[in-house]
Amino acid sequence: MATLLTHTGRVLILLISWAIAAGAWSLDTQQLDKEHQQIELGDHLPAFGESLFKGAFKDQPFRGFNGGYRVTVGDQIALQLWGAYSFNAVLTVDAQGNIFIPEVGPVHVAGVENGDLNNFVLRHVKRVFKNNVQAYANLEASQPVKVFVTGYVKSPGLYPGFSSDSVLYYLDSAGGISRESGSFIDIKVLRQGKELQRINLYNFLVDGRMPALQLRNGDSIVVGARQGFISIEGAVQESGQIEFIGPTTQLGEMLMVAKPDPQANYARITQVIDDEQQASYIPLQEALLAPLHPGAHVELVSDSDISSISVRVNGEVDGPAAYVLPYGATLQDLLDKLRYRDNADPFAIQLYRKSVAKKQKVALERSLDALEMEALTRQPTTTSDKASLKDTAAMIQNFITKARKARPRGQVVLANNDNAGDMLLEDGDELVVPLRASTVSVVGEVIFPTSLVFNERNTLEDYIELAGGFSNNADTKELVVLHMDGTISRIKQSKFDNRLKGVLRPGDEIMVMPKIQASELQVTKDVTEILYRIAVGTAAVLSF
Structure with a gap:
């Protein structure tokens, strides 16, 4: 970010032509026609950082101290x-x-x-x-001081405060940096005419870094003239006019400030170079290193019309490990291309999706946050409760630490849906065609977690016994059966000795969940929900 920002440039646009082709980009260069109406791209956008100065700092003077504060005259x-x-x-x-x-x-x-x-x-x-x-x-x-604030601020003057107050306090007191003419990246602190510190507010806005200064009576804060800038909008998290230092900058550097949306894949760039307007529409990866001149306007685009997707295919199939398909391809489009091996089970196809895994992880984190809040905010009513709550809180914290390491697989359930073939595929999807299964796995709270040959005569009780029986920490009231297609069955204790024909199938995982031993009903319910969510999302049983 060392080269961020330059002076205001007026970009005139008359006609922008884009020639778009899959996997290619074009560059159109056009002479400015001064007789046509002038359009100022990006002029409507705010200067990045101007929202800082709305009174949040000047209304909160800082009179406190930290361990690194150095005693000064007047303290x-x-x-x-x-x-x-x-x-x-x-x-x-x-x-x-x-x-x-x-x-x-x-x-x-x-x-x-x-x-x-x-x-x-x-x-x-x-x-x-x-x-x-x-x-x-x-x-x-701390010592009361008066500091000069001058340069390109709205109300230059001498402002009172304390030596422990930040530069932001004094800039806010002066009405903030002038949007049209002031720089957010070229701010100097002077003491007796000599530069004490140079400040780039982008470091604070993006990373929260602000130099620790102790100001003195008569110090000056000088805001320099606005540097060159580009305007950026579209598929970004922060639209605005972003300054940079130097004759040119690169889009990759500007995006450290603006932060692109994950779906952004193209950049539309308009700028004037040597009195000639140039417009380009190029893939984002190529645009990151493109030189940008002062006044350039950039719009990031999520352009799905010309993109393709890549889907990985694993398991019992012959052919490539990845298929490149046009955007908008369906699951059936992909299935029509597959050549199954003799031992494949096409009825148990599994689809894993990154966006689903991300949502599963977010939901899990929210549940863990709620559980942590519940455990840490409960108040004891008696002395004995205090000790009990302390032990329970420690146990829950240990469980939460382990649970946060869980990584959901993001499986999309395809079973029992006649329209599954019409589902649109996403870039990065993974399709697994499993081997025709002949075993059943028993995992979780049993003596010997193992895989056993499937026998339709066996009951759940038989499989548990073959795995050594329940462990002391097992929940013996209910079992979870995770099927290969991503669906689940929850079986109550009363049906453990039933053969469950059609419910228990080859390739299934019989999950024995841990018994929750918590004094609070709400905690028990919350932990149980999280355990089931992890079991289904990761195909693993987490101990408690």
């Missing part, structure tokens, strides 16, 4: 001495950087970090009072 220090000698007063750091302690004399504290102040003062006291005197020193108030 007030509360000092207490006790023991063989008593003293209690608020002392002001004088012009020489000293405080005067009776019987001890002047102690130079200017420049001492707040975190070291108490020990620093105590060492000086001990030089006089060898024994039986203790000291406690604490910063009471």
Whole structure:
């Protein structure tokens, strides 16, 4: 971001032609026709960062201190001495950087970090009072200061505050940076005419970084003239006019500020170079390194009309591992291209999708956040409850830590839907054609998790016994059966000894969930929901 931003350029547009072809891009160069109406692209967009200055900083002066704050002239220090000698007063750091302690004399504290102040003062006291005197020193108030704010701000002037207040406080007090003429990336702090610090507010807006400064009486904050800029809008998270330093910049650098939407795949760029207007429409990956001149206008586009998608295919099929299909292709379009092997099970095809996995992960995180809030905010009513809640909270935190590591597969359930073939495919989908299964897996809270040869005569109870039986932590009231096609069956205890013909099938996973031992009913319900969500989404049973 070191090269961000330049002076206001007026881009005139008369006619923009785009020649679009799949996998190719064209560049149209047109002479400006000064007789046509002038259109200023991007002029309607705000300057990136102008929303900073709406009173949120000037209305909240900062009088506090952190451990790294250095004592300066005018600060007030509360000092207490006790023991063989008593003293209690608020002392002001004088012009020489000293405080005067009776019987001890002047102690130079200017420049001492707040975190070291108490020990620093105590060492000086001990030089006089060898024994039986203790000291406690604490910063009471920072020095009131007046700082000049000038340059391209709305209301230049001298503004009061405290030495601990940030540069943003003083800029906001001056009405903020002028949108038309002020720079957000070229701000200088001067002390006695010499540059103390140069500030780029984009570092604060994007990364939250702001230099820690202690301002003094008479310091100046000078906002420089606006640098060159480009305007950017469309499929971005933050539209606006973005400054940069230098004769040109690159789109990739500007997008560190504007942040493109995930679906953005093309860039429409209009700019004037050597008095000649140029318009281009190119794939985003190629546009990232394209040079942009001051005044350029960029629109990111999610252009699905000319894009294609790629779908991976794994399992019992002959042919390529990935298929490139036109945008808008359906599942049936892909299935028509597949050549199944003899042992394939085309009726148990599995489809995994990144967008579904992402939604599953978001839903899981929300449930975990709610559980964490519930566990941490419960209040004990008795002393015994306090110990119990502490143990439960620790157990839940351990469970949440493990649960956050779960990675949903994003399986799209295709079974029991006659219209599944009409479903549109997405770029990055993965299709798995499984081997015709002959086993049943038993996982979770059993003695020996294993895979067993499927036998239609066996009941769920038989399979559990073949896996060594339930573990001590098993929930024996209900079992979850995860079928290969992504559907699930929840079987109650009363049916464990039934053969369940048609329900239990080859390739199924019998999941034995853990028993939830929590004193609170709501916690039990929440944890149970999360365990089932993880089991279905990841095909794994998480212990509790």
